[in-house]
Amino acid sequence: MSAHSAPAQTEIHTPAASRCAHDFQVNCNNCRLNTICLPLALDIAQVEQLDRIIQRSRPLQKGEHLYRQDEDFQSVFAVRAGSVKAYSITDNGQEQVTGFYLPGEVLGMDGIAKNRHASSARAMETSSICEIPFEKLGELSLRIPSLQKHFFQLMSQEISDDQRLLTLLSKNSADQRVAALLLSISARNKRRQLSAANFRLPMSRTDIGNYLGLTVETVSRVFSRFQKMGVLGVDNKEISIVDVEALRAVADGSENA
Amino acid sequence: MSAHSAPAQTEIHTPAASRCAHDFQVNCNNCRLNTICLPLALDIAQVEQLDRIIQRSRPLQKGEHLYRQDEDFQSVFAVRAGSVKAYSITDNGQEQVTGFYLPGEVLGMDGIAKNRHASSARAMETSSICEIPFEKLGELSLRIPSLQKHFFQLMSQEISDDQRLLTLLSKNSADQRVAALLLSISARNKRRQLSAANFRLPMSRTDIGNYLGLTVETVSRVFSRFQKMGVLGVDNKEISIVDVEALRAVADGSENA
DNA sequence: ATTCCGGCTTGACGCAGGTCAAACCGGGGC
DNA sequence: GCCCCGGTTTGACCTGCGTCAAGCCGGAAT
Structure with missing residues (x-):
């Protein structure tokens, strides 16, 4: 193994998460990823409101699923540590990896349209994930306009990213x-x-x-x-x-x- | 020309639009596409609120642009009649058509993320378009939860569609x-x-x-x-x-x- | 230490679709 | 009518990547 494996390994031990392996009390305000996955526009009180609806479960092991295609859609997810791949399987059985998600990135938004996950997501290594119940996020967004805007932007970004990938594949x-x-x-x-x-x-x-x-x-x-x-x-x-x-x-x- | 050109031609003259070529008074409630582009969940009063922010300009001629890549993002657009193609050009100059939009379909949502259009859109034939100022749509969504939900769903659908296209291209x-x-x-x-x-x-x-x-x-x-x-x-x-x-x-x- | 097994690499070969070139077709202008 | 021109079709050839097959490497289990 080469010299840079050490820093790479620390990925799955963010400062927040590494204080204690079972520290489920981590919150958005002390998460060092908050400038990436959170709207910068939120004030502390608003972040706390958001924080209250976010669920942080035990870390996922490599290979475990975050959600599966066609399951009921409940939440979108933010990667806190580790990495996740999203993939979907078409009617005729072909698998397509639709995205790789690294810490600070949000996935699962393709499930909103039909209220069922349009893809599956599984951990590519041991990973910590924040689960954001979408129903509650919607309600909160009605009271925090900048949060609504942020989520529109997040989804828009996903559209742009997919379109860039499209170009990459076709050209x-x-x-x-x-x-x-x-x-x-x-x-x-x-x-x-x-x-x-x-x-x-x-x-x-x-x-x-x-x-x-x-x-x-x-x-x-x-x-x-x-x-x-x-x-x-x-x-x-x-x-x-x-x-x-x-x-x-x-x-x-x-x-x- | 074959027999079925006639019905195809009527596309650009919806009942609402054909009453008068310059009838900009068309509204969502009498638009026969409203079950496609609008939330079914809105009541008449809510549709009227939405209607008030929607702008309907003169029809676009074939080849005219609806918006151009890198322009300031102001609005998303719904096709009322005709058809539109969206395309983007990468840094190294390659063009990629990212979508075809038919009556009742909504485009332009890739501009929300960066507040600049990530693609261009041009009419493939004479087309009527509804322009929906996004700022106002956001405000209205705060007061009409089902409208907010509808737009989350629309964007989510676009993500799913892009991902299906991705699979098509790659496999x-x-x-x-x-x-x-x-x-x-x-x-x-x-x-x-x-x-x-x-x-x-x-x-x-x-x-x-x-x-x-x-x-x-x-x-x-x-x-x-x-x-x-x-x-x-x-x-x-x-x-x-x-x-x-x-x-x-x-x-x-x-x-x- | 030995085997196993999944992921990775390398080579030889074939084909789907790209490239280049030429011809056709239909509509608009004069 | 005629020409022009952009879009479309067809053919001949070529190539990047898929396919198939074999070997390699490293970690886990025994």
Whole structure:
């Protein structure tokens, strides 16, 4: 294992959560992710109201489900620590990974429309999750306009993200897709004050392939190629971005190869 | 021109709109699309409140823009008649059609997150549009809980739709993609009490290809193939679905060819 | 230490769909 | 009528990625 595995590991022990493994008393005000998952516009009293409806259950083990497709929709979820993948299965049985969710990110909003989850979500590693009952969130939003706005924005962001992914899938080569995913994860790590250059991918090659519309083999080959090109350091799931500029160039198709 | 062009043409003259070409007094209560674009849960008085904030401008001509990427976001839009395509252009200049919007459907919600439109929208034919100022909609939603819920649902539906499209792009063949699009349009026509079997495609082959992540040539070839197979009747943009079951079989990959 | 097993890598080969090029078709302007 | 022009179709060829198959690597169980 390489040197940067240690910082990556701390992901699942945020300051708040690590004070005690069974500390379910963590609240939004002392959560270091609150600038990411919460509206900045809320004052302390409002955050406390929100806090009161949020449920924090025991950590999920790797592989456990947060919710399953077609189950009744009750809540949306925020990742506090760890990571989660969302995926859906179509009528004819094909599985599609629709998103990877890292700490501070919110998932489950696709269930609102039909009051049934349109996808399943499972932990890719041991994870702590905040459950936000949607009925109550709606009520609270009626009294806190900025909260309503924040949720409209969150959902809108999810739409934009999906549309960017759409473009990626329909227009870009395997190299570009993988490069874009790595840059996305890098940026999201950076937002959480983690290293943008060195990190551990929580998902398998298979998941990456499924998400990006590629086979495992292709994903693996791309990683190898990037490594050979001196753009990436790859040690199984440990990734280090050696040449960000080159990676960006690949991502938007302007490399001179 | 074939026999079914007439009903298709009436699309741009809804009962409400056709009373007078410049009748901007149309309102939600007498709009025959209100069960599609409006919450069923609103009572007459509430619909009137909503009605008061909705703006109906002169019809858009083919090719005119409803809004442009990166412009300030002010409103979401509902298609009353005609049809609209939404598309975005990435940093490196590639265009991606992100959706086709038919009467009763709402677009523009991807602009909420950043308060700037994340995509552009232009009329694919002469179209009437309802503009719904988002600021006011938010305020009204605070007073009409079912309206707030409806908009959460609308946005959630858009997320689900995008995710289904994602799966289509990442897992399905050209034949499957085109078949799925045709079935989608057919179903949406049916919902508006129009023929599910015979209709006029408002978009070009190029747009279809762009939307589905295919080239024009491939789209054209698929149409030809479907026609040869006796699944479809194709006369330029006039489509008739001859064998729905076969088309469904193609769409979910269970055809025995 | 040995085996097992799931995830990852690498190679050889084939095909669906992209690319390039040419021709067609239908509507609008003159 | 004629020409023009954008959209569409069709064909011939090429390639990126999927498929199939084999081998590798590392952690868990015994």
